[in-house]
Amino acid sequence: MTTQPVRYGTYGSSLRDLPRLRDHRRLRVSSWDRTGGNEDRLTVRPGETHTLAEISGAGSINHIWITVAPAAGDGPDSSDRDHLRKLVLRVFWDGADTPSVLVPLGDFFGVGHARTVNFASLPLQMSPEDGKGLNSFFQMPFADGARFEITSECDQDVWFYYYIDYDAFDELEEGLGRFHACWNRENPTGGAPEEGRTNPEHLFGGENTTGEGNYTILETTGRGHFVGCVLNVTNLRQTNEWNWYGEGDDMIFVDGESWPPSLHGTGTEDYFNTAWCPSQSYSSMYHGITLPGGENWSGQISLYRFHIEDPVTFRQSIRVTIEHGHDNRRSDDVSSTAYWYQEHVADWLTLPEVTERLPRIG
Template identity: 65%
Template sequence: MRVQESAYGRFGSSLRDLPRLRSARRGRSSSWDRSGGNDDRVTVEPGQTVRLAEVNGPGAITHIWCTVAVENGDGPWAVETDYLRRLVLKITWDHADHPSVLVPLGDFFGVGHARSTNFVSAPLQMSPQDGKGFNCWFAMPFAEGATVELISELQRQKVFFYYYVDYETYASADDDLGYFHAQWRRENPARGRPRGDASVAEHLLEGSNLSGADNYVILDALGRGHYVGCVFNVHNLSDSTDWDWYGEGDDMIFIDGEPWPPRLHGTGTEDYFNTAWCPDQSYHAPYHGITLPGRDNWKGQISLYRFHIEDPVIFNESIRVTIEHGHDNKRGDDISSVAYWYQTLPHRPFDLAGVTERLPRSE
């Protein structure tokens, strides 16, 4: 007997909910070798866009796995080693005019600076070897269709891309589900202020920010939905040998056009990312972590994440998620981020910076 597929349903994802029987049809788009051989990959030429999945709805993407290798990626022939910023993941829902996901591949899966490293969170993971197995478990429902594409902005090298896009399809769509979105941003460098004759403590710890106007913007969206977190990357550009902590920036989230001070006003960079006391250690938990802690004295490249899975930030008209770059926005580091959120369509369209503007600085 064939079971009729229903809608998305009100199922949880805990172990306790697994015995509850559901009605849906599972599907997968993957890079398996159609000849029956073992060449289970897609070869992506420089400048090429490859369609990874085209699914007719209603349905939901439930999991994405992928890994990528660059031709001649090792040794003296290695070029374009920053390919995780040159490859772009693009997802469009319901045949919309504008994509809802447009993010460099490595950043989307949780780590910035075109780097990978082993880490575990609830929605995103980079798995061995050396974090090169990328996983996403954000649920991504849609009403009419989903298009998943990979864009290569490499100029000289082809890449070998292996992937699964797992999904479910249903007989009907639920009208109370938001569409998954992800956007990449960067300020390189953020507009800071010179230290001058001030001491390190005076420059990094003193001053007043009573507007949030010059904060780094993680997300600026219109519509109804909820913000569910971010990946946040810092490249410490200070050449000082003194105490050189990059944080102390308060998070400020403005909901539905509210004036300053916002209802959600935090106390410091490490506090928003649920750590404490100027951390310099790698750490990963289900909803927060430090994947790249930087070198001694917080130099070099840092990457952190915070996911609002149990505490999504709800908005009805608009949301502006910001954070200071150093207390009172005094630091001028290279900052980039990915914001993740759900909202109604249509959304405010957004673009992705050109490839030269995305490339990471060398360590």
């Protein structure tokens, strides 16, 4: 009797597909205590890089769980209260020398500003207590090995607990992209002077007919599809007047198209599937506001939008952008994490130095 090789398969992970019998093997790499004790963690010292998992052959990562804490605590006086921006996650596919995931740990799991908060989306979740249980359910296939690394740029030891769950296959068929994630920041974005303008003129006036000066969430080449992002804003405008940080249109340029792109939106809150200058926390499968900011939209904001049902495909290139305020008139601290799949492993991912990643204080 001839048996077919075990591969990624045509089934999904929905409730409808759960009864479908499967032949792959489910495996895990975790931080369990090999002595049989209860010290189920790594201790990652300042400057160290640890290999969390080195997997051979073909397979697909289907779940990651992580929780971390500075060994000496992360209270208000700790030099490592921003440890989620000081810990860097790197993931390599198919023996590549360059990472396909290069993101500060906390940002990868869906909330910026080195903060955690309870929320639930389809691919990413932060779970109690206080959002410190970090979960990813993104599917991450590979044909010839996967490697996960964590690097600490903290000032003190960090306790690091993790699971990396995956399916093992005999081979990986063609047509499956490799998962990627990257981080970006403009601190601050280039805005426009307010002198001589009323508040409504500054926030709503002007014309952007080129897309130049937009904040860039992702720019890459090749074939693939964009599957979402997290956008973080620290409102830097000090005023008692109406101080909405949004009104920035999303503009996604596919395969080198010029302005106006085929995917041109109508405002920041609209791209994130909310409305009317939201100031409330909200989370759903595909979009949400994990940090809504303070009074008059002050302080730190974090939003997410996942293109699970509507991935943005590209054959040659993609540039995902959004205005920082209408006509790019606002000057705020903006950062983002982009998630996408592409045919070949990207070799251009970079990450700013740790001092350039830390969130603003206050």
